[in-house]
Amino acid sequence: MPVDYNRELNTQQRVAVFHEKGPALVVAGAGTGKTRTLVYRVARLVEQGIDPRRILLLTFTRRAAQEMARRAAKILGTTQPQKVRGGTFHAFANEILRTWGKTMGLGQFTIVDRSDMEDIVAHLRVELEFVPDRASGDRTQQGSRRSRRFPQKHTLAEIFSKTANTQQELGVVLEKEWPHFSQYLEELSQLRDAYHTYKRTKGLLDYDDLLSELLRLLETKQYVRERIAANFSEILVDEYHDTNRLEVDILRVLVTPGGNIMAVGDEMQAIYAFRGGSFENIMRFEDDFPGAKVYKIEENYRSSQPILNFANAVMEKAKRHRGKKLFSTTKPEGPLPRLIACQDEAQQSLVIADEIVRVHEQGIALEHIAILFRSSYHSFDLEAELSRRNIPYVKYGGFKFAETAHVKDALSHLRWMENPQDVVAAQRALMLLIGIGPVTARAIAKKVSNFSSVADGLAAFNPVGKSSQALGALAEAFSSAEAAQSPADALAAIAVYLEDSLMERFDDYPKRIKDLEHLVAIASRFKTTRRLIDHLALEPLNETITGVEGVENEEEPLTLSTIHSAKGLEWKTVFVISVLDGFLPQDYAFRSIEELEEERRLLYVALTRAKDELVVTYPMTITAGRAERVFAKPSQFLDSIREEVLTPVIAVSEELSEIIYPAPEQRWGKSRDEGF
DNA sequence: CAGACGACATTTTTT
DNA sequence: ATGTCGTCTG
Numbered sequence: 001m002p003v004d005y006n007r008e009l010n011t012q013q014r015v016a017v018f019h020e021k022g023p024a025l026v027v028a029g030a031g032t033g034k035t036r037t038l039v040y041r042v043a044r045l046v047e048q049g050i051d052p053r054r055i056l057l058l059t060f061t062r063r064a065a066q067e068m069a070r071r072a073a074k075i076l077g078t079t080q081p082q083k084v085r086g087g088t089f090h091a092f093a094n095e096i097l098r099t100w101g102k103t104m105g106l107g108q109f110t111i112v113d114r115s116d117m118e119d120i121v122a123h124l125r126v127e128l129e130f131v132p133d134r135a136s137g138d139r140t141q142q143g144s145r146r147s148r149r150f151p152q153k154h155t156l157a158e159i160f161s162k163t164a165n166t167q168q169e170l171g172v173v174l175e176k177e178w179p180h181f182s183q184y185l186e187e188l189s190q191l192r193d194a195y196h197t198y199k200r201t202k203g204l205l206d207y208d209d210l211l212s213e214l215l216r217l218l219e220t221k222q223y224v225r226e227r228i229a230a231n232f233s234e235i236l237v238d239e240y241h242d243t244n245r246l247e248v249d250i251l252r253v254l255v256t257p258g259g260n261i262m263a264v265g266d267e268m269q270a271i272y273a274f275r276g277g278s279f280e281n282i283m284r285f286e287d288d289f290p291g292a293k294v295y296k297i298e299e300n301y302r303s304s305q306p307i308l309n310f311a312n313a314v315m316e317k318a319k320r321h322r323g324k325k326l327f328s329t330t331k332p333e334g335p336l337p338r339l340i341a342c343q344d345e346a347q348q349s350l351v352i353a354d355e356i357v358r359v360h361e362q363g364i365a366l367e368h369i370a371i372l373f374r375s376s377y378h379s380f381d382l383e384a385e386l387s388r389r390n391i392p393y394v395k396y397g398g399f400k401f402a403e404t405a406h407v408k409d410a411l412s413h414l415r416w417m418e419n420p421q422d423v424v425a426a427q428r429a430l431m432l433l434i435g436i437g438p439v440t441a442r443a444i445a446k447k448v449s450n451f452s453s454v455a456d457g458l459a460a461f462n463p464v465g466k467s468s469q470a471l472g473a474l475a476e477a478f479s480s481a482e483a484a485q486s487p488a489d490a491l492a493a494i495a496v497y498l499e500d501s502l503m504e505r506f507d508d509y510p511k512r513i514k515d516l517e518h519l520v521a522i523a524s525r526f527k528t529t530r531r532l533i534d535h536l537a538l539e540p541l542n543e544t545i546t547g548v549e550g551v552e553n554e555e556e557p558l559t560l561s562t563i564h565s566a567k568g569l570e571w572k573t574v575f576v577i578s579v580l581d582g583f584l585p586q587d588y589a590f591r592s593i594e595e596l597e598e599e600r601r602l603l604y605v606a607l608t609r610a611k612d613e614l615v616v617t618y619p620m621t622i623t624a625g626r627a628e629r630v631f632a633k634p635s636q637f638l639d640s641i642r643e644e645v646l647t648p649v650i651a652v653s654e655e656l657s658e659i660i661y662p663a664p665e666q667r668w669g670k671s672r673d674e675g676f
Numbered sequence: 677c678a679g680a681c682g683a684c685a686t687t688t689t690t691t
Numbered sequence: 692a693t694g695t696c697g698t699c700t701g
Contacts, residue, residue, distance in 0.1 A: 113691090
């Protein structure tokens with residue numbers, strides 16, 4: 001059955017969907033049906049007879065890719081579009097490198113995540129003696145003092161990652177973002193070399209390597225490039241404003257001149273500069289892909305006009321923008337957004353919880369409500385309040401389930417089993433044992449790496465001393481894990497083995513044991529351990545541990561999310577909390593105009609998630625440092641926003657449990673009088 | 677060489 | 692309020 005493009009799309013969308021050949025850039029504002037356009041583009045291509053397997057859809061998150069394939073399938077009424085190859089740049093790179101890496105000497109490899117990266121760098125730092133080394137005995141006063149200000153491991157990882165993502169020299173990156181560490185240029189350079197060597201000899205790739213190795217492959221192996229380019233006759237890229245230089249370079253070699261690439265993005269929503277993302281890529285699309293056509297989609301379908309007025313007002317003062325203004329013809333009316341000033345953070349939580357109850361009573365399901373914030377920890381207080389009231393929620397962003405210690409522990413065992421040469425995983429697993437520290441762990445890991453199975457390796461030497469019993473238990477666990485028929489069974493064996501250690505180490509071990517069961521359930525969806533491990537490294541579950549345990553599901557939960565994790569999503573009612581100078585914009589951002597502007601776009605992204613009702617809140621006082629209450633200033637982005645656009649409200653409480661604030665339809669003057 | 681202790685800084689956002 | 696790094700002890 002043919003798709004009725006005339007009915008389903010507006011003129012601007014349709015023009016983009018019917019783009020014929022060659023490169024195209026679709027500049028689409030928030031809520032203008034960006035995804036819709038891509039989905040129909042896929043449908044259109046498939047309808048034209050293009051094999052869906054030859055369409056490559058690169059998106060920023062897995063959620064986006066799945067959503068798109070699902071919706072395309074719905075339109076076409078077939079499962080065809082499910083065959084569209086899609087995923088993140090990193091997942092795509094992984095796939096290609098697994099297939100073609102051998103051609104450039106890249107054999108089996110393991111993906112190391114950020115914390116692995118940090119551990120490796122920390123280890124190398126000791127080896128290179130950038131910290132006082134106990135073994136060397138040479139502990140001069142100077143050496144000790146010098147090491148004091150040497151960057152911490154997470155900073156080191158950040159610096160190295162940034163140079164990879166922006167394709168810039170170490171010195172340049174340091175000068176620009178970490179000038180206070182410029183003095184260590186030489187050491188950092190050495191350390192980075194050591195890190196690269198370490199990875200190469202151990203068969204490890206970090207996230208950045210996935211991209212740069214893919215680029216290297218495409219640039220050095222002509223025939224591989226041609227095979228892949230020929231295989232993907234249509235490339236679609238979502239969220240183009242958040243791509244970094246490395247990703248664009250990959251696209252440039254992958255797309256033959258005049259080839260079919262369609263990128264979709266909105267320079268006003270660029271919020272990933274910290275990972276090298278740059279909306280400049282949107283600005284220079286025509287230079288990168290000569291002959292490109294540019295399409296614009298401006299009409300917003302998501303939000304009511306009052307919400308758009310507010311969002312537009314925030315962007316009006318943006319330093320660099322195209323004067324693009326969102327408008328709605330379908331939703332001209334709606335309640336005005338409100339700005340609620342609360343006494344403090346505790347009251348803010350109470351106000352939000354009360355508001356949620358009110359909205360919910362008006363018939364809006366919890367799943368259509370979201371609370372957004374700049375940083376993960378901004379919601380801690382609110383989370384406590386929600387739990388107290390038994391309001392179910394899921395939290396996205398911040399600490400991830402896959403990054404919690406116990407999950408990483410379990411996965412390390414699995415990784416070690418899969419690849420006995422994976423010494424990073426091995427060390428983590430071994431150090432859990434009493435009596436085994438970094439040195440012994442490394443020694444054992446090295447010995448075991450000569451065997452093709454960890455169980456064999458551990459069995460080959462009979463350990464003596466206090467750790468022998470523990471090592472015996474470990475060997476046993478590996479025997480049963482390796483004998484397992486599926487990744488899930490293997491993981492289950494490991495989970496059982498780990499229980500004692502969890503009980504030993506954590507107060508909340510029942511929860512953690514449950515988490516591992518959850519992990520086993522996830523594992524059961526995978527046929528091979530390799531795939532399971534890759535999947536968890538590339539697309540870690542975004543839910544945080546707190547949210548996972550839900551109330552017995554009477555109703556879909558409420559969403560709590562960082563603004564970053566909310567990108568591309570929408571809700572009927574949206575609350576943006578803690579919109580304070582220092583929170584949003586984050587105090588770090590005051591270093592430069594560029595960073596401040598990115599924070600402004602972040603607020604813009606948050607506001608444009610709302611369909612019908614939007615509430616912004618901030619506490620008037622915050623606890624700064626040592627229990628001192630200080631007055632806080634609402635975000636500078638709210639300065640001089642007129643009251644016809646944003647209704648200011650002051651939440652007043654006699655007691656903390658009783659708060660007076662106006663219902664959304666009430667206007668400012670009246671409600672404020674009532675408030676006092 | 678492992679592990680405990682204490683001083684200190686450090687609190688973003690993601691693949 | 693937490694993690695990281697250095698130092699000290701057995």
